[in-house]
Amino acid sequence: xxxxxxxLSLLWLLYARERMTAAQLAEELEISIRTxxxxxxxxxxxxxxxxxxxxHDGGYRLAxxxxxxxxFFDPGEVSALFHATKFAQNSGYPYTDVLDxxxxxxxxxxxxxxxxxxxxxxxxxxxVPYLRGGSVEPWLGILEESVAQSRxxxxxxxxxxxxxPEWRQVEPYGLAFSAGVWYLAAFCRSRRALRxxxxxxxxxxxxxxxxxxxxxxxxxxxxxxxxxxxxRIEREPHSPVRVEGTPWAIASLCDHWxxxxxxxxxxxxxxxxRIPTVRLDxxxxxxxxxxxxxxxxxxxxxxxxxxxxxYAWGKHFEQNGDVD
Numbered sequence: 001x002x003x004x005x006x007x008l009s010l011l012w013l014l015y016a017r018e019r020m021t022a023a024q025l026a027e028e029l030e031i032s033i034r035t036x037x038x039x040x041x042x043x044x045x046x047x048x049x050x051x052x053x054x055x056h057d058g059g060y061r062l063a064x065x066x067x068x069x070x071x072f073f074d075p076g077e078v079s080a081l082f083h084a085t086k087f088a089q090n091s092g093y094p095y096t097d098v099l100d101x102x103x104x105x106x107x108x109x110x111x112x113x114x115x116x117x118x119x120x121x122x123x124x125x126x127x128v129p130y131l132r133g134g135s136v137e138p139w140l141g142i143l144e145e146s147v148a149q150s151r152x153x154x155x156x157x158x159x160x161x162x163x164x165p166e167w168r169q170v171e172p173y174g175l176a177f178s179a180g181v182w183y184l185a186a187f188c189r190s191r192r193a194l195r196x197x198x199x200x201x202x203x204x205x206x207x208x209x210x211x212x213x214x215x216x217x218x219x220x221x222x223x224x225x226x227x228x229x230x231x232r233i234e235r236e237p238h239s240p241v242r243v244e245g246t247p248w249a250i251a252s253l254c255d256h257w258x259x260x261x262x263x264x265x266x267x268x269x270x271x272x273x274r275i276p277t278v279r280l281d282x283x284x285x286x287x288x289x290x291x292x293x294x295x296x297x298x299x300x301x302x303x304x305x306x307x308x309x310x311y312a313w314g315k316h317f318e319q320n321g322d323v324d
Contacts, residue, residue: 005105006031007039011048013108014062021059028108075114078106079121090129091177094141136182136199140175142207143184143199147172150211152189156204157197165203170195171212174220178228185223187212196227230261236276241283241302244270245294253294256286284309 006029013020013028022040026033040060044050049063085103089096110118146153153172158165170186173194177183182199243253247268254260254271258279265272275283284305287294296303 003039005101006035007043009105009108010036010039011043011062012105014050014060016108016110019053019057019059019061025060075117078110078114078118081106082118082122083125086125086127090127091180092136092140092182094137094144096137136202139199139202139205140182142205143172143175146207147174150214152208152210152212154206154208155197155202158201158203160201169208170197171214173214173218174223175199176220176224178224183224185220194223196224226261229258233262233274233276236278238274238276239280239299239302240264241273241275241299242270242297243273243287243294244297245290249290249293253287253290259283259286281305 009029010025013025020028022033022036025036029036040050040052051061051063053059053061082103085099088099093099107115107118142153150171152169154167154169156165157168169189170184171189172184172186174185175182176185184197184199186195186197187193188195241262243250245253250266250269250271253273254263254266259273259275262273262275263271264274273283280302284302287296287302288306288309296306
């Protein structure tokens with residue numbers, strides 16, 4: 001462990017145990033007593049108020065005023081961190097060794113009562129890993145670093161149903177974990193388009209020094225949420241909806257949170273939408289709000305539903321208002 005890590009661990013031990021001898025600190029940190037003395041001197045020189053008590057019950061302790069510093073978590077927060085770690089460990093997360101090291105540091109700070117609370121909440125909480133062939137951890141580490149550094153990667157990728165893997169140079173925008181599978185969102189320079197890749201289909205991966213600029217408005221969360229919604233739409237029975245209208249109305253329709261996922265073709269004054277049949281009534285309610293700024297070219301069923309709604313609303317308001 002690095003010197004800085006040991007020094008911080010020593011500080012945390014004094015925070016948690018109130019008073020410890022040099023021998024106890026050396027045993028806990030697995031270092032020599034002489035090294036403990038050096039660390040104590042360095043911490044004191046840095047302004048940490050460590051008090052040395054001599055005698056039979058002596059040892060090192062932190063000055064009372066320093067103990068009020070809010071360095072640690074409450075029991076619920078500690079349990080949550082350990083629970084979250086189990087998900088990371090069983091998802092292929094590439095930095096589990098660093099995560100484990102951080103948790104060991106945290107454990108050293110816990111008082112006996114806190115440790116007992118943690119053990120009770122951790123012992124009955126497990127995450128069963130998905131049984132998949134091959135580890136993706138080496139690829140995830142390279143990809144995460146490439147995303148952070150905005151550097152392209154060359155990858156040998158086995159596309160589904162393809163006879164042979166193919167080398168691609170991609171600009172990695174972000175990673176996402178869903179239903180036991182890691183996915184990469186990346187701009188493929190070969191296809192000149194944004195693509196989604198399964199990390200477990202990568203056969204080789206080489207980072208490069210070439211840099212790229214990720215779109216400022218790109219969101220990994222939004223990208224994969226939209227992708228999942230589009231896949232659901234494609235699986236459902238649907239009706240092509242042709243709409244013509246003013247440029248403003250067409251642009252507004254195509255910006256709607258759901259309808260934008262249904263766009264098949266879009267021009268300045270017309271759009272073709274792929275709307276699930278079960279959502280035509282919902283679409284009718286929304287499309288009516290555009291009034292005469294749009295026209296429904298097809299399907300006829302949607303036009304009839306919108307006409308029926310307008311007629312029913314007209315009768316309703318005629319009966320419940322002062323309409324001449």
